Amino acid sequence: MAIFNLKNREIECKIVYYGPGRSGKTTNLEYIFKTFKKQVTDQLVTIDTEGDRTLFFDFLPMGLGKIRGCDVRVQLYTVPGQVQYSSTRKLVLKGADGIVFVADSFAIRRDKNMLSLKDLDLNLKECGLNIFKTPLVLQYNKRDMSSSADGSIPIMSVETMQNDLNRQLKAPYFPASALTGEGVGKTLKESLKLTLLNLHKELKWAQK
Amino acid sequence: MSIKEQIKSILQEAEIYRTQGLLNEAMIKYKIAAELIEKNVKIESGQALVDGITKKIELLKETISKYNDPDKTPKMPVEIQNLIKDKFSFSDDKESAVLEGAIALSKFGQFERAITEFSELLKNDSLRLVAAKNIIRCYFATSSVDGALSQYEQWLKSGIFHAGQIEKIRLFLENLLKDKGIERRLPLADITADISKEKVVPEETTFEKPVSESMVDIPEQEEMEEDEFLDINSVGIAITTGSQRRQEVVLDVAFQSGKSVSLIVPGREKILIEKFKVGLKLDDVQFYSPIAILNGSGVISAFTKISSGPKMGSYSLDLKIFT
Numbered sequence: 001m002a003i004f005n006l007k008n009r010e011i012e013c014k015i016v017y018y019g020p021g022r023s024g025k026t027t028n029l030e031y032i033f034k035t036f037k038k039q040v041t042d043q044l045v046t047i048d049t050e051g052d053r054t055l056f057f058d059f060l061p062m063g064l065g066k067i068r069g070c071d072v073r074v075q076l077y078t079v080p081g082q083v084q085y086s087s088t089r090k091l092v093l094k095g096a097d098g099i100v101f102v103a104d105s106f107a108i109r110r111d112k113n114m115l116s117l118k119d120l121d122l123n124l125k126e127c128g129l130n131i132f133k134t135p136l137v138l139q140y141n142k143r144d145m146s147s148s149a150d151g152s153i154p155i156m157s158v159e160t161m162q163n164d165l166n167r168q169l170k171a172p173y174f175p176a177s178a179l180t181g182e183g184v185g186k187t188l189k190e191s192l193k194l195t196l197l198n199l200h201k202e203l204k205w206a207q208k
Numbered sequence: 209m210s211i212k213e214q215i216k217s218i219l220q221e222a223e224i225y226r227t228q229g230l231l232n233e234a235m236i237k238y239k240i241a242a243e244l245i246e247k248n249v250k251i252e253s254g255q256a257l258v259d260g261i262t263k264k265i266e267l268l269k270e271t272i273s274k275y276n277d278p279d280k281t282p283k284m285p286v287e288i289q290n291l292i293k294d295k296f297s298f299s300d301d302k303e304s305a306v307l308e309g310a311i312a313l314s315k316f317g318q319f320e321r322a323i324t325e326f327s328e329l330l331k332n333d334s335l336r337l338v339a340a341k342n343i344i345r346c347y348f349a350t351s352s353v354d355g356a357l358s359q360y361e362q363w364l365k366s367g368i369f370h371a372g373q374i375e376k377i378r379l380f381l382e383n384l385l386k387d388k389g390i391e392r393r394l395p396l397a398d399i400t401a402d403i404s405k406e407k408v409v410p411e412e413t414t415f416e417k418p419v420s421e422s423m424v425d426i427p428e429q430e431e432m433e434e435d436e437f438l439d440i441n442s443v444g445i446a447i448t449t450g451s452q453r454r455q456e457v458v459l460d461v462a463f464q465s466g467k468s469v470s471l472i473v474p475g476r477e478k479i480l481i482e483k484f485k486v487g488l489k490l491d492d493v494q495f496y497s498p499i500a501i502l503n504g505s506g507v508i509s510a511f512t513k514i515s516s517g518p519k520m521g522s523y524s525l526d527l528k529i530f531t
C-alpha cells in the first residue's frame with residue numbers, strides 16, 4: 001500500500017522479493033545495498049536465523065529522487081522462503097505495490113519454484129489482489145552456476161523456467177546471478193518501472 | 209562416465225547444495241552416492257568413503273533438526289522492533305495503527321514488547337478489550353500461564369475495565385486455560401464496587417450484557433485468526449422498511465479488529481435501533497473495503513447507547529463478520 005503525501009509531493013512504495021527458500025532473495029538485497037550506494041538511504045536490515053536463512057524479513061529503504069515532481073521512496077523487503085514461515089510471508093506481503101519473484105535455476109528446486117509461485121498467488125488473493133494485475137517481475141537466479149567448470153550441477157534452461165512459471169503470467173523476466181550482480185539491477189529497475197506505472201494509473205499522482 | 213566419475217560428480221553436487229543451504233537436497237545426493245559405492249564393491253577404500261559420507265549425513269540431520277526447532281525466536285534489537293511497529297501498521301488512525309503494530313510484533317514473536325504496546329491501548333475505551341485479550345495471548349504464547357493469571361488479577365483490582373469487559377476477559381482466559389487442559393474458575397469482578405463507581409461516572413456499560421459472548425457462540429479459534437481479515441471502511445446493512453421496500457443503510461466503521469467491527473449508528477436511525485439487539489443475526493450485509501466489496505452476514509455482539517462525548521445519543525454496535 002503506497003503512502004502518498006500529495007501536499008509534500010512524496011510517495012513511498014513497497015516492493016517485496018518473494019520466492020522459495022535459498023533462491024537468493026537476501027543476496028539480491030545485499031548486492032543492491034553494496035552497489036546502489038547513492039540511492040540507498042539507510043542500513044540493510046536483515047534478521048537471520050542460523051545458517052543465514054531469513055527468519056522474518058530483510059528491509060532496505062531507497063530514495064529515487066524526484067520523478068515527475070514527486071519525491072519517490074521505495075522500500076525493498078524479502079520474505080522468508082522456507083515453507084514453514086507462511087504466516088510471516090503473508091504479513092510481509094501485505095501492502096506490497098510490486099513483487100520480484102526470485103526463482104532458483106537449480107533443476108533440483110524446480111518443484112519448489114512452482115510451489116512458491118502458487119503460494120504467492122494464494123497469499124495475494126488473501127490480500128484481495130490478483131497476480132495478473134500486480135506488478136510482477138521474475139528473476140531466474142544462480143545462472144552463474146550453469147557455466148560451473150565441471151558442470152556438475154543440473155541447471156534448468158531459461159525456456160524450461162519460462163514454461164514452468166511464466167507461461168500464463170507473461171511477466172518480464174531476467175536471468176541473473178545475485179552473487180555476481182548480473183541482472184540484479186535490471187530486475188529491480190523493471191520492477192520499479194512497473195510498480196510506479198501501476199501506481200500512477202491508479203492514483204494519477206504524476207499529473208498534478 | 210565411469211562409475212567412479214559418476215560418484216565424484218554426485219558428491220560434488222551434494223557439496224554445492226550443502227554450501228547453498230539446500231540441506232535436504234544435499235542429504236539425498238549423499239545417500240545416492242553412498243548407495244552407489246556400496247553396490248560397487250570394486251571401488252578401492254569404498255568403506256572409508258561410505259563412512260565419511262555417513263558422517264556428513266549425520267551432521268546434516270543435526271543441522272536440519274536445529275533449524276526446525278520451532279521455539280527459537282531471536283530477541284530483536286529495539287530498533288528492529290520499532291521498524292516492525294512502524295512498517296507493519298497501515299491505519300491512518302493512530303490508535304488502530306498502534307494496535308496493528310503490536311499485533312505484528314506478536315506475530316514476529318516479540319511478545320514482551322508487544323505486551324508493552326498493547327498495554328498502551330488499555331487507556332483507550334474502544335480498544336481496551338482487544339488489547340487485553342491480546343496481552344493474554346502473548347502470555348500464553350510465551351507459555352506464561354502464571355503471567356496471564358496475575359495480569360488478570362491485577363486488572364481485576366485496578367478497576368480499569370467495566371464489569372462487562374472484565375467478564376469477557378474472564379471467559380476468554382478460562383477458555384484458553386481449558387484448551388491447555390486447565391479447568392479453573394477465575395475470580396469474578398466485584399460488581400458492587402463497579403456499580404458504586406458507575407454512579408460517579410455514568411457510562412454506557414450498563415447496557416453491556418456479559419451473556420453476549422455465549423449467545424453469539426463463536427469459537428475462539430476464529431478469533432485467533434481474526435487479524436488476518438481485510439480492512440473494512442464501511443458496512444451496508446439491508447433492511448426492509450414498513451412499505452416492504454428494501455433499503456441499505458451504510459454505517460462507518462469506527463474500529464476494526466479482524467473479523468469484528470465497531471459501527472456507529474446515528475440516533476436518527478430509529479428503525480435500526482429498534483430492531484438491533486445483541487445476538488441478532490444480519491443476513492444481508494455488504495462489507496466495503498478499499499479493494500473489494502464482500503457480501504456476508506454478521507452477528508451483533510454488542511449494542512450500546514453512547515451516553516457521553518461528541519457521539520452522545522448515537523449507538524455503538526459491534527458486529528462479528530461471517531463471509
Ligand SMILES: Nc1nc2c(ncn2[C@@H]2O[C@H](COP(=O)(O)OP(=O)(O)OP(=O)(O)O)[C@@H](O)[C@H]2O)c(=O)[nH]1
Binds near residue numbers: 021023141
Ligand atoms: N552461485 C550462486 N549462489 C547464490 C546466488 N544467489 C544466492 N546464492 C547462494 O544461495 C544461498 C541462499 O541465498 P539467500 O540470498 O540467503 O537466499 P534467500 O532466498 O534469501 O533464502 P531464505 O531467506 O531462506 O528464503 C546462499 O548461500 C547464497 O550465497 C547466485 O546467483 N549464484
Ligand SMILES: [Mg+2]
Binds near residue numbers: 026027052053054081
Ligand atoms: Mg533470505
